[in-house]
Amino acid sequence: MSTVSRELSVVVCGAPPTSEVRALIRLAQQRLWAVRVVPTPDALSFVDATVLEAMTGHKVEVGYRSPSDARPPRPDAVVVAPASFNTVNKSALGITDTHALGVIAEAIGRRVPVVMVPWVNEPLAAREPFRRSIAQLRDEGVYVLLRGEHPAEPFGVENSDVGDFPWERALDIADRSADSPNPTE
Numbered sequence: 001m002s003t004v005s006r007e008l009s010v011v012v013c014g015a016p017p018t019s020e021v022r023a024l025i026r027l028a029q030q031r032l033w034a035v036r037v038v039p040t041p042d043a044l045s046f047v048d049a050t051v052l053e054a055m056t057g058h059k060v061e062v063g064y065r066s067p068s069d070a071r072p073p074r075p076d077a078v079v080v081a082p083a084s085f086n087t088v089n090k091s092a093l094g095i096t097d098t099h100a101l102g103v104i105a106e107a108i109g110r111r112v113p114v115v116m117v118p119w120v121n122e123p124l125a126a127r128e129p130f131r132r133s134i135a136q137l138r139d140e141g142v143y144v145l146l147r148g149e150h151p152a153e154p155f156g157v158e159n160s161d162v163g164d165f166p167w168e169r170a171l172d173i174a175d176r177s178a179d180s181p182n183p184t185e
Contacts, residue, residue, distance in 0.1 A: 014042030082119030113177030
């Protein structure tokens, strides 16, 4: 019988695809990942924590743990999907004012593969801070998955259908990244 061999942290933000994160969890578990879900505070209204905890066998990690709590295993990869405008920009700046941002910042600093899939509307995607943040995250080794590259077009700009969200593609990149720190598309 196969056993789980890798740890995947899934950071979700407050955006429509978040309600479908179960699809990513199922795919990851089929590929023998142990999954921990780390929602941003705004993502809590998009998920059912009880369902996610039942699926993963792990408590949904909303806030920082107390000193007496056992530290969870360090992830072998982190998928940030969907990543909001706020999370993309704060991650690029190294801001850790939530547990979810702390997970991302630590993974980047430890050179753990991070796959980020922005979900941003057109006016926000057009902003220079967003474009700078994408470039800065990529410079630090984060794989930022966009729908289009020139111009950089995140998911959520033209098509708000969550059915098109690239859960499997993000996991494919995480799989390759966990085996090789420089994945190619």
